[in-house]
Amino acid sequence: MKDHETFLRRAIELAKRARENGNHPFGALLVGQNGEVLLGAENTVVTERDVTGHAETNLVRNASKRFDKAVLEQATLYTSTEPCAMCSGAIYWSGISKVVFALSEKGLLELTGNNEENPTMHLPCREVFKSGQRPIEVVGPMLEAEAKSVHEGFWQ
Numbered sequence: 001m002k003d004h005e006t007f008l009r010r011a012i013e014l015a016k017r018a019r020e021n022g023n024h025p026f027g028a029l030l031v032g033q034n035g036e037v038l039l040g041a042e043n044t045v046v047t048e049r050d051v052t053g054h055a056e057t058n059l060v061r062n063a064s065k066r067f068d069k070a071v072l073e074q075a076t077l078y079t080s081t082e083p084c085a086m087c088s089g090a091i092y093w094s095g096i097s098k099v100v101f102a103l104s105e106k107g108l109l110e111l112t113g114n115n116e117e118n119p120t121m122h123l124p125c126r127e128v129f130k131s132g133q134r135p136i137e138v139v140g141p142m143l144e145a146e147a148k149s150v151h152e153g154f155w156q
Helices: 002-020 055-066 069-073 085-094 105-112 125-130 144-149
Strands: 027-031 037-042 076-081 098-103 137-139
Touching (some): 002 098, 055 085, 098 144, 125 137
16 A cells, blocks of 8 residues: 555656646556556646647557566556546556556546536546456545645646
């Protein structure tokens, strides 16, 4: 559990950095089976003008190019906010077997409301993963107050 908190805080730091860089405040981290950080990613939706530039999707795209399936199957994806349906699909297809998130999709929806920059689908990642043919372990929400702080004043 302590390791989860450490890595989630690193993902939250990536979310802060994404915001500082002019993007939506989301970050993700890929950790290998021995606890080594393999890769990190920020949201790039605004600066790259790419609606698919969510932190988790960016992470999966880069990880899939750098690591073979065996590494990804043993890896854990840590993310500042619960993966959306699109990111959950990318995680599923990558072979990553575990996701740990800080802020829940429900908590994000409470923060963003009907903001057109984040039309949250309110579809928990557990529901998306449950539709697949292989299990993905999900842990979260955790550290929601810390994760929410990155969003303060952003969505107004």
